[in-house]
Amino acid sequence: MVRPAKLLFIPRALLIFSVSLGFFVGSKLQATSFKLVAIGDSLTEEYTFEIPFSYPGARNWVEILHAERPSEFSMGAYDSRYLSYPDRRNGGYEFNYGIPGYTTRDWEEVLYDPGSFSLHRFTRNALDSDLQIVDAALIFLGGNDLKSNYTGIYADPVPPPFLADIPPRIIKLHSYIRNHAPAGFPIIIATLPDISATPDITGNATYQDPARAIIARQRIASVNASLIGLASALPDTYIARIDSLTDRIHDQSPFELNGTEFTYFKLPEGNSNPPLHLFTHDGFHPNTAGQALLANEILKAINQFAQPPIPLMENREILSDVLAQNPDQPYLDWAGTRGGPNDNPDGDALPNLMEFLLATDPSLPNAAFTFSSDGTASYLPDASASRYATLTPLQSATLNNDWVPVPPSRLQNLPDGTIRILPSSTDKKLFYIHQAVPNP
Template identity: 40%
Template structure:
């Protein structure tokens, strides 16, 4: 008898700061005020352990505080996420060159034992993830904002400190795949944006940090032997700056934290550390980068999984609120109460009422003509509208992008292929 071997979870070793240390041991910001010893937000290593245990692991889990005798408290054996650590401090730890920085005095007493633990665990790793830099930017943000920073500050972060951290890992593990994360723009955090809120200076500081992250990408591309892959964590803070409101599948999230760490908040109650939803997006970026680098198939978190399984929210709530407002509480997405041939979920995406006859489509799918509709931008957050064509009303395929156009006002138009007879339909589906 033959049995298929079950693949072991991918072994990930992480080098980071409080964004990577398990939030279970960061109770000052991860626990609600009403239960200050029970964290109710999770970060990306915890999310992998809880929801992807068969696919990825950061090692055996020690749940008792003080389990490690180094700078870590407890948590995963291959997770070296240490609160307060900067790129500068990590370089000093690895090369045994601590400075007299007042902040470093708190952690440097255990540099040697932490470095030894890291050396002992590094051989277990199938991939190393380096996620650092937010603390460096936080410490210097006032100067960055006011253009008084050392002119070499950002360049040194990449070409001195990050490069030496990378070189240390590469020396001990010449062939291990390494993922280096870009640095989140801390100016997007409520803790910092609440103070540094002059629009022109915000824009110039954001441009500096964007250029800094581009220099990380350029630095990585310059490595000729087994270069690191880059996980674009900065894209998340770009979204926080630019998406108003910030939403997943039409479920709206509020940026500032709440004393109870409510699931619909982007940040924890301290206003600096991102909460579970945003950590899931970080996990997705890291997993996607690992998949590209290693050819693995780690399963990313869909928006619906984040909402329902990670946050305990109803991913269909935006639809349920909309259909109730129309006086049709509980009417299913595939129902057509007004009998206009358009199911409720399509009415939502089109912005047409589900309780009165609508004709949202214009034109025709005929030679020299086009078939058009105008979707509702808010409805499209929840559901997709896909034009499909068929020659026989049995087999359907999406209308190719070359025959699909979107006007400036959002109107979508599709045209048939030249010289062939076909039919068109618009399919509406709730987003995954």
């Protein structure tokens, strides 16, 4: 893995650089396991039990957190047998009540049905018992509600009435948990995932009118705004912004983590789930990378009240540990046979990593900065390479290891991406260094 590279630049004089290369060593905090119970649908149910769409290889946020944060996070004991619980659960972790296909209305029936239908009653009894021994509860629903009549969300002249029913129904589920859990018990409400971000919707010929697609997205955002407003007024209640991820999928093209790009489109055939595909082969459920990012949104909500906080998964960890990919692949693809990030084939004092970030030719001498007559220094970072690493200008008046970041007030971003370092009003002479750090 690549570590920071530094380039010292002395205006109109000597170029000096120092590069250090090694491995980032990640550490995971050791803490008492945080216990979570969740009621949800197929986004919460372990993908192990959701063949065929999740087979082979895909994992969901529950499975990922147990693998990556085993000492910090728990949803109880694991049972690998199908139908091993005498209630609605298929199997898996004992505090996981993810039921594929369930809507908020289905869960309302489970929790409030006064009858004695055994699976409802057994599910309630098991959940009531679990609420006494866990640290928090998560309500993660709504995707199936939206899917049940997405055509109406997209095409109806006014928002379908069922949309307005979703937030109060989730709050009713919240009330059930509040009434059956200890006082002060934290409850997390997840916002609805905007299913219009999925290839199953965007690739459907029925939904190709851009104006209607925008309206559908606005209507779903309105539901989430209503839900957030209701949840924010409740004590000991926290919000997991699942919609922030689906917004990102909508708006970021290409979708990438530290410069590693993911394929968005639905696989044309077959049942494989390649790690760099954002969705599983059904075009609706997030593949492992998307589920890892969902896990982070849930951890953000947990960390609003849990002590100690559970470390989020950084992009490098998701790429390397969760997806078994090389997080330095963007640099390696550029470098080819040019050598490692420390190498300097053209002898211009710009190591390869710096050439990559500045989009300069490593076989020809290049300058890292240009200067104007008033002392302004300029450089143009490559937008694509900058997704992989961050280029930070530092300054010193003495070259005595007193490097500090150039103040933001003296950095000017031009429309073409050029960054100008404006002269200091107090220091007559400054030296500059560029520090390149692979993004975490």
